[in-house]
Amino acid sequence: MPSSVVCVDASFILRLLIGGPGEEKAAEVWKEWEGTQIIAPGLIFYEIGNALHRLVLHGTLSPKGAEEFMNTALNLGIKTYHEDWLFPTAMQLARKLKLPAVYDAYYLALAQATNTELWTADLKLYKKARKAVPLIKTL
Numbered sequence: 001m002p003s004s005v006v007c008v009d010a011s012f013i014l015r016l017l018i019g020g021p022g023e024e025k026a027a028e029v030w031k032e033w034e035g036t037q038i039i040a041p042g043l044i045f046y047e048i049g050n051a052l053h054r055l056v057l058h059g060t061l062s063p064k065g066a067e068e069f070m071n072t073a074l075n076l077g078i079k080t081y082h083e084d085w086l087f088p089t090a091m092q093l094a095r096k097l098k099l100p101a102v103y104d105a106y107y108l109a110l111a112q113a114t115n116t117e118l119w120t121a122d123l124k125l126y127k128k129a130r131k132a133v134p135l136i137k138t139l
Helices: 009-018 023-032 044-057 062-076 087-094 103-115 125-128
Strands: 004-008 037-039 079-081 118-120 137-138
Touching: 009 023, 009 062, 009 118, 023 062, 023 103, 037 103, 044 062, 044 118, 103 118, 103 125, 125 137
Parallel strands: 004 037, 004 118, 037 079, 118 137
Antiparallel strands: none
């Protein structure tokens, strides 16, 4: 049984898998989380798949590379939540924080509901949400 729980968003997992600013920190905290239950809303894998697809379209990643990264993401052991009770809170948070889309608010809602840290590589989200959701952390 995990001793603790942490929530991650797609940007964190993408940073862990394909690199970019903060990749060392992402790898460091991931290693520290051994034995920790990693959670996310079910949409995490759709967002990761979409980001990988965009990299393929831009020619920065091969289709085979995208497939390999997606398979790795799917096998990280992330427990996903598809619960309807996230919807109202996510919608409220998206409005309150003036987010351009509701996707990020699902991660915030899950972190709030489970009283867990939310780790993101998205600095814009972090800056908008840190007062409303103090458990948000960034690389």
